[in-house]
Amino acid sequence: MGPITRRLIALESKRGWAVLLAVFAFAAVAVPLLNVLLPPDHALHVPTYMVQLLGKFLCYAMLALALDLIWGFAGVLSLGHGAFFALGGYAMGMYMMRQIGERGVYGNADLPDFMVFLNWGELPWYWWGFDSFWFAALMAVAVPGLLAFVFGWLAFRSRITGVYLSIITQAMTYALMLAFFRNEMGFGGNNGLTDFKDILGYSLSADGTKIGLYVATVIALTLAYLVSRFIVGSRLGRILLAVRDAESRVRFIGHSVTGAKLFAFTVSAMIAGVAGALYVPQVGIINPSEFSPAQSIEVAIWAAVGGRGTLFGPILGALSVNGAKSFFTGAAPEVWLFFLGGLFVVVTLFLPKGLVGLASAARRLKRPTLPVTKEEPRNA
Secondary structure, three states, rough: OHHHHHHHHHHHHHHHHHHHHHHHHHHHHHHHHHHHEEEEEEEEOOOHHHHHHHHHHHHHHHHHHHHHHHOOOOOOOOOOHHHHHHHHHHHHHHHHHHHHHHHHHHHHHOOOOOHHHOOOOOOOOHOHHHHHHHHHHHHEEEEEEEEHHHHHHHHHHHHHHHHHHHHHHHHHHHHHHHHOOHHHHHHOOOOEEOOEEEEOOOOOOOOOHHHHHHHHHOOOOOOHHHHHHHHHOOOHHHHHHHHHHHHHHHHOOOHHHHHHHHHHHHHHHOOOOHHHHHHHHHHOEEEEEHHHHHHHHHHHHHHHHHHHHHHHHHHHHHHHHHHHHHHHHHOOHHHHHHHHHHHHHHHHHOOOOOOHHHHHHHHHHHOOOOOOOOOOOOOO
């Protein structure tokens, strides 16, 4: 483990985590208050659309955090985490589709509109139970976790590592994307799931619901961060770091490399599933494009830009990159992809520890150094 890595982990364990929790608490309270209490023409008023956009960015931040847990601390670059995110989103989308009922275009209380349009005779068995929010919430965690467990057990047990593992994770998410595009799968095909009306009886178009979803996302991100920090600070976390730096040596001294990586991979997928479940009601749609390999690659860019191996770095990276994306896609959409590609190249070549490493280097430069004095030679 290099000196920079040790320094970043020390910062994470001493005061960085406390500062980040304070920021989470401030964001959960200040943004809703600035939206509700201040008039729309006030300079500090946060409009509802901005609250919704921030909630979306925080879901992305949770996804980047999930990837960092397995990439930054175990050295496993998964380019398929978008699949876990999308599965969690589909689970919540299925619940909200069931809640539409007779308010749909075809007025069928038993089948979603797209199934009526495609002449489905009855609800598929894998849609059973999704009329309950708590069942859908459980599936948003359990399905990505189960897929990650099975996939990870097969891959890690076979000692597939490095670029080969990254490729097969991309193959996994691409296969799921092709499957979900098919109308026969019963997930809305190319159009996906949309036209949601409410969640837990609250209208999704109401300002109060949007604020509630934003606060729920902040709370979920905070919990995900605390769980990840607990894992990283435990004995398992030290094993994961050792696996990242010298996997064969860890296996030689008797530790279960497969078990450590499998646990981190499964927890990471479950966090990504929660992020997807919170993302869908805030954007109002989920379709197979979320399985796209390009989406998962972009998540890796967020983590790299922020600083992998720090937990709070990927959160910063996700917020920064998506903020820039929101600006450039509006001001100069033809420039955005070039900017994103150039950013990744610059970070890879010159900022291997990302924005967090840059801040740490800036602090070291500002720190005063004592002048070096030469001792006079003593006479023999």
